[in-house]
Amino acid sequence: MSAVDLDVRHYTHDDLPEIRQMLVGIHVDAQGEAMQDDFKKRFPWFVDHWGSREGYSCVIAYDGDEAVGFAYGAPAVEGREWWRECVDEAPAKSRTFSYSELAVRQNWRKKGAADLLSRALLNDRDEDLAVLLVDVTHPKVQELYESWGFRKVGERQPFPDSPLYAVTAAVHVSAYPDGSIRFRVDGLPYVLTEAYLSGNPEKDHAILKVSPGKQGSSASHNYVEWLESKNRIQTQKTPR
Numbered sequence: 001m002s003a004v005d006l007d008v009r010h011y012t013h014d015d016l017p018e019i020r021q022m023l024v025g026i027h028v029d030a031q032g033e034a035m036q037d038d039f040k041k042r043f044p045w046f047v048d049h050w051g052s053r054e055g056y057s058c059v060i061a062y063d064g065d066e067a068v069g070f071a072y073g074a075p076a077v078e079g080r081e082w083w084r085e086c087v088d089e090a091p092a093k094s095r096t097f098s099y100s101e102l103a104v105r106q107n108w109r110k111k112g113a114a115d116l117l118s119r120a121l122l123n124d125r126d127e128d129l130a131v132l133l134v135d136v137t138h139p140k141v142q143e144l145y146e147s148w149g150f151r152k153v154g155e156r157q158p159f160p161d162s163p164l165y166a167v168t169a170a171v172h173v174s175a176y177p178d179g180s181i182r183f184r185v186d187g188l189p190y191v192l193t194e195a196y197l198s199g200n201p202e203k204d205h206a207i208l209k210v211s212p213g214k215q216g217s218s219a220s221h222n223y224v225e226w227l228e229s230k231n232r233i234q235t236q237k238t239p240r
Helices: 013-036 043-051 113-122 139-147 214-237
Strands: 007-012 057-063 066-075 096-104 129-135 151-156 165-171 173-175 181-185 188-197 206-211
Touching: 007 013, 007 113, 013 043, 013 057, 013 066, 013 096, 043 066, 043 096, 057 113, 066 113, 096 113, 129 139, 139 151, 139 165
Parallel strands: 096 129
Antiparallel strands: 007 057, 057 066, 066 096, 129 165, 151 165, 173 181, 181 188, 188 206
16 A cells, blocks of 8 residues: 555644554654664653644544554744754744654555655645754655755754754745645745746756746745755855
8 A cells, every 4th residue: 555545634732632642652663673762762752742832733644543654743933943043044934834753654664654744744834934853864864855845954952862953944835736836925825837947057046936926936036045055054064
């Protein structure tokens, strides 16, 4: 069975008592032997912490009656976004959704479940940015998130016993089954209609055309430039 056959259900803060143990069980299965790590054993605390946040959103994928994976997050507190300490200047539009956790049972790996869950969690959000943390020792996982539009803007270690994480951010863009690519600016929906390079060999840049109007194109271009500038700064700081 592939991920397209899974049933994805949405949950909120009010549903946490019902789904809490389910999330913990999936996490244990997904981590396998890595659950010996003391930091990973604290996962139930993080479930309670995030589940108590205003705007908490969780999606769980089911194969029949079996829950095979989940993803959850919540709106970031303004001024405490994970990316903020990694940048000198915040983007003009910075309402952020913190994508906190993704876990898929081991027997459902590489079947598209992670992609399905991430899209289900993020597609209906109206924040300007989405941000997540990726363990720097897992480059393949970071590559997966980059394929979804996330880009590294810095690194942080949120707890003394936690891994060092890459802070990755993305303009809130959604790809839909009909092939369209959509995003929101100030909560208003836009659809990407065309994308191409400028053709200037000395200073090439991407040109995005959206519908309706110029506002979406300008805002999207500004976010892309902001993220790319942070990547350049990060690369310059990395020892060679």
